[in-house]
Amino acid sequence: MTGFFDKLNSAIAQNNSLLVVGIDPNPEMMPGGDRSRQPDSIEALSDWLRTIIQQTADQVCAYKPSLGFYQALGAPGFELLMEVRQEIPPHLPIILDAKHSDLNTASRLAKTIFQDWGVDAVTLSPLAGQDAIAPFLLYGDKASFVVCRTSNPAARVIQEYPPGQMPFYQHLVQEARTWAPPEQLGFEVGTSRPDALAQVRAIAPERLLFARSIWGDAQHLEQFLRAGLDTTGNGLLLPVPQDWLREANLGERLQQLNRSISPVREDINQTAASCQLWTAPPSSPPHPHRDLILQLFDLQCILFGDYVQASGAEFAYYIDLRKIISNPQVFHQVLNAYAQILDNLVFDRIAGIPYGSLPTATGLSLRLHHPMIFPRKEVKAHGTRRLIEGQFNSGETVVVVDDILISGTSAIEGAEKLESAGLKVNDIVVLIDHEKGVKTRLKQEGYQAHSVLTVSEIAQTLYDAGRIDGSQRDLLLPH
Template sequence: MGFFTALTDAMSSRQSLLVTGLDPNPEMLRSWAAHRGLGGSSLLSQARSWCKSVIEATSDHVCAYKPSLGFYQAMGSAGVELLLEVRELLPLDLPLIIDIKHGDLNSSSAVAAYLFKTLHADAVTLNPLAGQDIAAPFLLYPGKGVLINCHSSNPAAVALQHHPNEDDPFYLKVVRESQRWGTPDQLLLEVGTSDPAILAQVRQAAPERFVMLRSLWGEEGNLQRLMASGLNLAGDGLLLPLPQNLLTESDINEQTAALKERINRMRQDHLLQKQSNLEFESEQCRIWPHPDQPALGLETSNASSEAEPLIDPELRELVIDLFDIRCLLFGEFKQASGAVFNYYVDLRQIISDPALFHRVLDCYAQVLRPLQFDRIAGIPYGSLPTATGLSLQLHKPLIYPRKEVKAHGTRRMVEGEFNEGETVAVVDDILITGGSVLEGIGKLESSGLKVRDVVVFLDHGGVHDTRAKQRLECNGLRLQAVLTLETISEVLETAGRISSKQAQALRHSDP
């Protein structure tokens, strides 16, 4: 399991955005040890006892641990051994982020090997001033992550970070540039600030990136404003280190649990506020956004679930043919999202049937022709053959976002030639949760491209479940779909290919 998956899984299982900073500061340790009758023990012994007690008290309420390497190195080789002990003490499902803010290019390969192979870290913080080359040696390790330090909370750093002016400060240039170095699941941002306005600018410049803030020490009163500025549309995307002063208290567990609950209430309020602010244009509620476009499937996505779909005869025949070559299977199938469905749509079968593939491309093309765009992008890997065929048919250049970014060669996130500012129509085969298509779009937008339209062959939710569609709309995207499950079930049941029970199951499949 990679770092980002482990992190998001921990956020979900712990219902927490909190991170524990395991920093054995000598001054803090002396005070902590004195109150527990450990004042006569060595600094190393105090650090070991403190780390163990903090991990035990917080592991149920945080999603990651972040020790600063410098504190352990200051204790010599025994301190490094202590960090290895810390790694063993951590629950297996919680990632370890080593805070080092490494910035020396010459030693990067050696440091990456040391952190990932010897210390078994899952991610590391980096100083970005050496540019993309500072991240490359770390991204050579599959499943590992980097956090780019974009802004420091140190007041003396203002002269550099906010140069040349507040309209285009240097720290925002770092935010924009660093997103080109790795995918959202490889590269996160570290933003040291207690200013909600700065955090809001970072979030605006990097809407799809996870952001880790500075410690909440002394910022409890400012927490709601920071949350409002930093949370993404899903109500997460923000990592909040526990206040350092809390980690010396006798009731760490209780205080951490209370802080987590407070944050979760704010997250819920944030989501409710975002939902109430959503205004969907009537044009976005149509399967076909252009009134002069021929309707192949449902006339509108607002159609009653009880109404019989209006289906073009050619599309009806295509659905039956797709079923007959086993593009639609029944059983229990686990999706990429982790959900288990009672059906599986495998459009990869069509590439082996040129005539059928051409008919599928024609359906896509009817949706795409009225749209305004410069290039077509396919979401890897399933939709790349379709996107290639559409590129040839519509005479539009093809590009695609890489599923993983190479740490060698050109290290591009997007393959193919393009110019910043161009508009891209994104093509995918099936929309279930919208996660994979949004990840791909994030890479396109991070490379300076604009995306307005997403065209899929099958919208899983249809009129019964519009959550994925609304998720796209929240990101300013319009969904166009050739088919919905309602259409497929009606066609196949009428044609006698599936039973009424199977048709009913299709209509009520939940993502």
């Protein structure tokens, strides 16, 4: 299945364009004469929108229908939206401008637009918090654009607050970056100020930005491009001016605009490549779970200080993975990372080690369609007095899921309880390995240990990203 970003990048390359057309049934924007008297029948609107698509399909990289315009037309409006979707060439992505923010309807709307309508991306309002965004992030091949700033003058008192300090909209960008990886979440930035766009780019250098309202200062197009493009000359989507949509030579104007944009993109790309060639030392590729590591840090799962571990060992840091279950999007990423390992193992059932790993084992059981069991931490003196909870058959192979390897004691004890019930344990999978030689110990006990991350990988990734300093990196590195 082709994801949004694959589809978008292919369209950008094919048409050499960063332009997005707003494809809306707005009678006031229809061409010709007195627009207040323009026919606003569904047929007239449909013909006009079809013409726009025909004129622009080879000059843009995406289309953006605004849900509100179609809703305003009632049931015929939704039928028109489906017609427009069919008219748009399938290789060009569709970004639905919904600005949705309601927590109660988020799951239903996400299913409707992504599964039923086949839309590729959506714009969302973040003021209800991550919980309202999370249902849209469950569709891994789709994308969401969080609205972080608007050009509406009345919004200034909110998004620029507090005066003289980092404004609210920048805090919003910092927070929303922890909600999803770059391939799932970008930002919509409405502004007529290049400096505001540059500030968002500085906070989120890895994100796709969808600029809006830039044409209030069109003579400064190059400034907007240099403010919003990333170091490769990409990472920015630009809206087609709405008043152009009524012009007969729309295709020619877009072609000219693309020609104006291309030299700036090429210059930025060449400048970055030149700087890297002559001044930057060679660097290793980023860790495949870089975004997950950064989000764990931003969730304060990695703390510095004097801490006593469950094993009794004293560390200068503490990794608290229990916070993950309160963040659905990060938890979803964690499950994906575990699943990548489990997909290559052979087993009949999944066993979680109480208590920290039970949510993870449950999530993996649901995701991978493998039944789950777990060894009790202690056997109760009442009820069934079972050592192993859940149904199983003697001789079956069980993969043990734990959260972290420090001493390995909990994983070994859990595996031994499972084996005492006639089950086979070959593999133990954890999220983080502290690199204290536990994998070797487990191998000596007859188990193969697998980890998504090591503390060394976490330390280096956080240091490279500027989240920790050298002394903190040294504290994390195994000695």
